Amino acid sequence: DVKVTQSSRYLVKRTGEKVFLECVQDMDHENMFWYRQDPGLGLRLIYFSYDVKMKEKGDIPEGYSVSREKKERFSLILESASTNQTSMYLCASKGLKLFFGSGTQLSVL
Amino acid sequence: TQLLEQSPQFLSIQEGENLTVYCNSSSVFSSLQWYRQEPGEGPVLLVTVVTGGEVKKLKRLTFQFGDARKDSSLHITAAQPGDTGLYLCAGAKDNFNKFYFGSGTKLNVKP
Numbered sequence: 001d002v003k004v005t006q007s008s009r010y011l012v013k014r015t016g017e018k019v020f021l022e023c024v025q026d027m028d029h030e031n032m033f034w035y036r037q038d039p040g041l042g043l044r045l046i047y048f049s050y051d052v053k054m055k056e057k058g059d060i061p062e063g064y065s066v067s068r069e070k071k072e073r074f075s076l077i078l079e080s081a082s083t084n085q086t087s088m089y090l091c092a093s094k095g096l097k098l099f100f101g102s103g104t105q106l107s108v109l
Numbered sequence: 110t111q112l113l114e115q116s117p118q119f120l121s122i123q124e125g126e127n128l129t130v131y132c133n134s135s136s137v138f139s140s141l142q143w144y145r146q147e148p149g150e151g152p153v154l155l156v157t158v159v160t161g162g163e164v165k166k167l168k169r170l171t172f173q174f175g176d177a178r179k180d181s182s183l184h185i186t187a188a189q190p191g192d193t194g195l196y197l198c199a200g201a202k203d204n205f206n207k208f209y210f211g212s213g214t215k216l217n218v219k220p
Contacts, residue, residue, distance in 0.1 A: 004151070009149075031206055033206075041111070041212055042111065042113075042115075042197060042210040042211050042212040042213055043197070043199075043210040045207065048206060048207075050206065090151050090152075092151070097157070098142075098152075098154060098208065100151025100152050100153070101151050102151050103149075103151055
């Protein structure tokens with residue numbers, strides 16, 4: 001069975017902390033994505049990567065960066081967490097279709 | 110402003126009823142997808158439609174892509190409690206790597 005694994009289900013961080021969200025896929029997909037999901041707003045694309053060390057900004061990249069050192073792993077970095085980054089974060093990888101992880105609910109206090 | 114508008118936002122119905130969820134845009138899409146998301150999980154793809162006017166059926170679910178490829182609908186016949194969840198539509202433009210998601214329709218089917 002295909003799998004996209006996000007390292008944490010729940011995270012609580014303080015304002016100003018550096019936060020790492022990790023995502024691993026086992027399908028050898030080239031394309032990986034980070035979305036955030038907020039009530040009433042659907043999923044919004046933060047960044048995506050189409051190959052190792054390659055990345056492209058999505059619709060809301062401000063305050064975020066990403067890292068793709070290995071094909072199977074795509075990391076989302078909040079350089080200095082702020083309260084407005086409290087959200088559900090979803091990682092996905094794409095072959096013929098998008099496969100999503102279970103999400104990380106991040107609270108920034 | 111959302112590129113894809115879904116309606117209704119919330120729907121609470123009794124088991125056995127029929128329902129339709131709409132996904133509308135002023136933009137043309139190369140393809141449109143429908144996902145269902147259950148609490149604590151990521152969205153799971155239900156269907157992809159690519160041709161204007163296309164109709165696809167998945168058991169009690171019927172998906173339609175508008176002729177102009179700007180809108181889509183999801184119709185559920187004889188809804189069951191297992192259909193409860195958040196339904197999301199997502200459109201892809203020329204770049205098939207970028208999907209624009211609607212805000213979702215939260216469906217609750219009461220036994």
